[in-house]
Amino acid sequence: MKTVIYSSPFVPAEWLAAHGVRPQRIRPDPAAALPSTSPLTGVCPYARAFIGELLAARGADAAVLATTCDQMRRSAEWLAASGGPPVFLLNVPATWQTPASARMYRDELQRLGRFLVGLGGKTPSREHLAKMIATYDARRAALRGTLGDLSARQASDAIARYDLGKGEPAAPELLRGGSPEPPRSTPVALVGGPLMRGDERVFDLVEQSGGRVVLDGTESGPRTLPAPVDRRRLPDNPLLELMDAYFGAIPDAFRRPDTALYQWLGRELAASAARGIIVWRYVWCDMWAASATRLREATGLPVLDLDVSGDESGLARTAGRIQAFMEVLR
Amino acid sequence: MSDSPKRLTMEELDRLCRRRQAAGLPMAAYAGPLARHVEDGDRRLLKLQYDDSAAALRLWNFLLTEEDRLHAARAAGKKIVGTMKDLGTVPVMAYAAPNLVAFYPDGAWWTPCVMELSEGLFALAQSLGLGDALCPVRAMAGAFVNRAHFPIPDLLTCSVGATCDDFSAVAQRLESLGYPILWWEMPSRRQPDPGEPAVTLPGGFCAPESQVAVVRSELERVRVALADLAGLPLGDEELAAGIREANRVRALLGDLRRMAYTAEPCPMPALEMLIAEMLAIHFCSDRAESVAVLTEMLDEVRSRVDRRAGVLAEGAARLFWVNPVADLRVMNLLEDCGARLCGTEFLFCHALDTIPEDLPPMEALARMALADPMVGPSADRAARIVRDARALGAEAVVVSRIPGASHCAMEGGVIGRIVRQQIGLPVVELEVPPVADPLWPTLKTRLEALVETVLERRLR
Numbered sequence: 001m002k003t004v005i006y007s008s009p010f011v012p013a014e015w016l017a018a019h020g021v022r023p024q025r026i027r028p029d030p031a032a033a034l035p036s037t038s039p040l041t042g043v044c045p046y047a048r049a050f051i052g053e054l055l056a057a058r059g060a061d062a063a064v065l066a067t068t069c070d071q072m073r074r075s076a077e078w079l080a081a082s083g084g085p086p087v088f089l090l091n092v093p094a095t096w097q098t099p100a101s102a103r104m105y106r107d108e109l110q111r112l113g114r115f116l117v118g119l120g121g122k123t124p125s126r127e128h129l130a131k132m133i134a135t136y137d138a139r140r141a142a143l144r145g146t147l148g149d150l151s152a153r154q155a156s157d158a159i160a161r162y163d164l165g166k167g168e169p170a171a172p173e174l175l176r177g178g179s180p181e182p183p184r185s186t187p188v189a190l191v192g193g194p195l196m197r198g199d200e201r202v203f204d205l206v207e208q209s210g211g212r213v214v215l216d217g218t219e220s221g222p223r224t225l226p227a228p229v230d231r232r233r234l235p236d237n238p239l240l241e242l243m244d245a246y247f248g249a250i251p252d253a254f255r256r257p258d259t260a261l262y263q264w265l266g267r268e269l270a271a272s273a274a275r276g277i278i279v280w281r282y283v284w285c286d287m288w289a290a291s292a293t294r295l296r297e298a299t300g301l302p303v304l305d306l307d308v309s310g311d312e313s314g315l316a317r318t319a320g321r322i323q324a325f326m327e328v329l330r
Numbered sequence: 331m332s333d334s335p336k337r338l339t340m341e342e343l344d345r346l347c348r349r350r351q352a353a354g355l356p357m358a359a360y361a362g363p364l365a366r367h368v369e370d371g372d373r374r375l376l377k378l379q380y381d382d383s384a385a386a387l388r389l390w391n392f393l394l395t396e397e398d399r400l401h402a403a404r405a406a407g408k409k410i411v412g413t414m415k416d417l418g419t420v421p422v423m424a425y426a427a428p429n430l431v432a433f434y435p436d437g438a439w440w441t442p443c444v445m446e447l448s449e450g451l452f453a454l455a456q457s458l459g460l461g462d463a464l465c466p467v468r469a470m471a472g473a474f475v476n477r478a479h480f481p482i483p484d485l486l487t488c489s490v491g492a493t494c495d496d497f498s499a500v501a502q503r504l505e506s507l508g509y510p511i512l513w514w515e516m517p518s519r520r521q522p523d524p525g526e527p528a529v530t531l532p533g534g535f536c537a538p539e540s541q542v543a544v545v546r547s548e549l550e551r552v553r554v555a556l557a558d559l560a561g562l563p564l565g566d567e568e569l570a571a572g573i574r575e576a577n578r579v580r581a582l583l584g585d586l587r588r589m590a591y592t593a594e595p596c597p598m599p600a601l602e603m604l605i606a607e608m609l610a611i612h613f614c615s616d617r618a619e620s621v622a623v624l625t626e627m628l629d630e631v632r633s634r635v636d637r638r639a640g641v642l643a644e645g646a647a648r649l650f651w652v653n654p655v656a657d658l659r660v661m662n663l664l665e666d667c668g669a670r671l672c673g674t675e676f677l678f679c680h681a682l683d684t685i686p687e688d689l690p691p692m693e694a695l696a697r698m699a700l701a702d703p704m705v706g707p708s709a710d711r712a713a714r715i716v717r718d719a720r721a722l723g724a725e726a727v728v729v730s731r732i733p734g735a736s737h738c739a740m741e742g743g744v745i746g747r748i749v750r751q752q753i754g755l756p757v758v759e760l761e762v763p764p765v766a767d768p769l770w771p772t773l774k775t776r777l778e779a780l781v782e783t784v785l786e787r788r789l790r
Contacts, residue, residue, distance in 0.1 A: 041739060042731075042734075042735075042738055042739025042740075043739045043740060067491065067492060067518045069495055069736075070493075070494050070495040070736040070737055071495070071736055071740070073492065073518055074708065074737065074740040074741065074744075075740070077707050077708055077709060077740075077744065078740055078743075078744070081709070081744065081747075089518065089520065091491075091492075091517050091518050091520070093491060093515050093517070094490040094491045094498065094513070094515065095490060095491070095513050095514070095515045098515075098551070100515070100544060100547045100548065101515055104515070104517065104544055107540065111523070114523070254495075254498070256488075256490045256498065256501075256502065256511075256513040257502065257505055257511070257513065258502055283463070284463065284734075284736070284739075285495075286463065286464055286494075286495035286496045286498075286499045286734075286736050287495055287498070287499055289461065289463045289464060289499065290459055290460055290464065290499035290500065290502065290503050291459070291499075292459055293457075293458060293459020293460075294459055294503065294506055296459075297506075298506075307463075
């Protein structure tokens with residue numbers, strides 16, 4: 001079975017699986033971002049790492065990138081020109097309030113389907129697609145069921161395992177084993193772009209500084225899990241259900257307008273009782289760079305604008321800034 | 331204004347202007363010494379060098395009085411449309427209504443340069459959370475807040491999707507501050523799949539028909555909003571007339587560019603050509619006057635070409651310039667280094683191409699919008715640069731990077747690689763901040779080295 005690598009939450013894993021390929025949503029390894037893989041200055045570390053990972057990956061038969069950010073859009077072209085695996089660029093509309101944008105997303109999924117068939121996949125029947133969607137929906141429901149019992153770090157790990165297609169979510173007791181919840185720790189939210197492999201240690205850094213992440217609003221966290229599907233409607237039009245679950249539900253900074261993101265944050269921040277927000281953004285990520293001040297205005301909470309470079313040398317600085325922020329919140 | 335054209339300082343140009351005024355020579359109502367704009371804070375004007383023609387004087391005055399025109403339009407009861415990001419499409423539609431005036435608030439990205447950072451727009455943008463990780467277009471947000479540079483539009487439109495993230499982020503911030511925006515989708519242009527119905531766009535790019543249809547339907551939403559604002563129908567007939575008028579501007583520019591970029595010696599400086607090209611995107615808020623200004627420019631260039639009069643010495647290195655410069659003075663610098671422009675791709679080549687007049691207007695506009703070099707692969711853009719550079723006899727290519735711009739880092743690499751591979755020209759990348767004075771020695775050295783390379787290659 002062919003393996004298709006992707007990173008955007010707007011790429012439906014079940015659509016790939018229904019076409020007979022193995023979907024793997026990865027968190028790229030920052031160490032893969034070799035200087036030779038793309039320009040150093042001005043390119044987001046995540047995009048560089050993703051390019052590097054794909055160029056080095058032996059098990060990847062194809063990659064799907066999305067147009068949800070300019071740098072990843074251009075990474076698709078860079079990858080294709082650098083001798084990487086076949087690349088499909090999924091055009092995810094930034095607008096979402098018109099029927100035309102939903103149609104465009106649907107058409108793009110269908111085009112992706114043809115790409116997958118070209119790779120050796122098979123066009124799914126309606127029944128097969130519905131079954132696959134139901135299977136993934138059930139897995140996600142199980143995953144969601146476990147997340148509430150886990151620390152943010154554990155939950156993030158669980159989602160990463162799920163994204164990689166590593167079987168059923170593990171039971172909470174198996175996932176536990178991290179540090180116990182620190183007494184009188186300060187609850188904070190982590191909001192922003194995607195995590196790279198190893199970035200999960202940001203949760204540890206927060207804990208070591210006397211805090212704990214009570215809301216993971218990064219692109220790699222529960223925020224970008226698609227919505228549950230309507231099982232009654234699923235057999236009639238599974239593709240429509242898929243669109244609703246993904247395009248119709250996932251709040252993100254690239255969407256225009258981005259009101260759904262702020263509605264989600266308002267709801268979840270209130271529920272989590274976070275006392276501060278850490279904005280996780282990569283250097284050169286414009287979407288999240290413009291969000292920190294706005295988050296402060298919208299929520300009234302203190303905000304740490306954490307620009308991360310993705311290299312080890314920046315870790316001490318990141319740790320220092322988190323520590324200072326947690327002291328302020330104490 | 332003389333038989334041997336030359337570049338002048340602002341003081342010299344203003345002396346010529348006053349002499350023309352004293353002599354009662356015909357001048358546009360908005361014309362006058364540029365010093366009045368320096369008094370308003372446009373201090374960069376003091377450091378620029380200008381072409382010495384009456385046509386160039388008119389061009390500069392036209393450019394520098396745009397804010398006055400916008401305020402006058404509002405006072406006259408016209409509605410103002412702020413069209414963001416698409417660079418050349420929505421204004422064609424807006425000017426099809428007699429009571430609409432469209433402009434690009436994006437143009438504020440040059441204000442920090444023209445005012446040498448004295449206007450505080452970047453500081454204002456910073457206070458809104460738009461720091462220097464974002465490209466200089468963040469100045470636009472500051473201009474909305476301090477309201478000192480243009481009237482707040484009655485309608486704001488913004489193309490999003492396959493656009494730079496900087497712009498999308500800044501525009502979203504604007505909306506969060508209470509400026510409603512009509513967002514319209516611009517899909518990422520792609521090559522048609524095998525067997526997929528496709529069309530050739532103005533300028534030569536190819537796109538699937540389905541993508542043109544998406545853009546057409548999005549522009550329909552814009553059309554409805556414009557008609558609502560105007561309180562007048564904006565039917566195909568009106569749009570077709572608007573397209574014809576836009577094509578008049580484009581045709582004039584086409585002739586001007588062809589003549590100015592190919593004639594030897596160089597008949598018109600790079601800076602004036604940059605300003606002239608900018609008129610294409612929204613007519614500097616007066617379409618009819620744009621035609622008059624460009625006609626005079628073209629007449630001047632034609633006259634110089636006929637008598638082999640150049641503003642630069644013969645034999646200047648022929649550079650093809652990619653991307654607009656954040657600091658206008660760099661256009662002077664390239665000439666100081668012994669080079670000249672022989673072609674450009676300032677991010678809006680789709681605003682220079684003729685809009686098809688044999689198609690339904692909305693179809694024609696959609697095709698034009700989708701031909702935007704920014705919305706497609708960098709390889710497409712590079713292919714056009716290769717084609718134009720070859721046709722115009724370029725000897726080197728300069729990719730001018732815009733600080734912080736999300737597209738520049740990867741795009742520059744792709745363009746450079748393709749240009750080198752396909753036409754074997756030397757390529758240099760420069761990053762030009764809004765006031766480049768601190769980098770002047772570096773920029774000068776790099777451009778001089780490029781010129782030396784070009785001259786050395788001529789000897790082979």
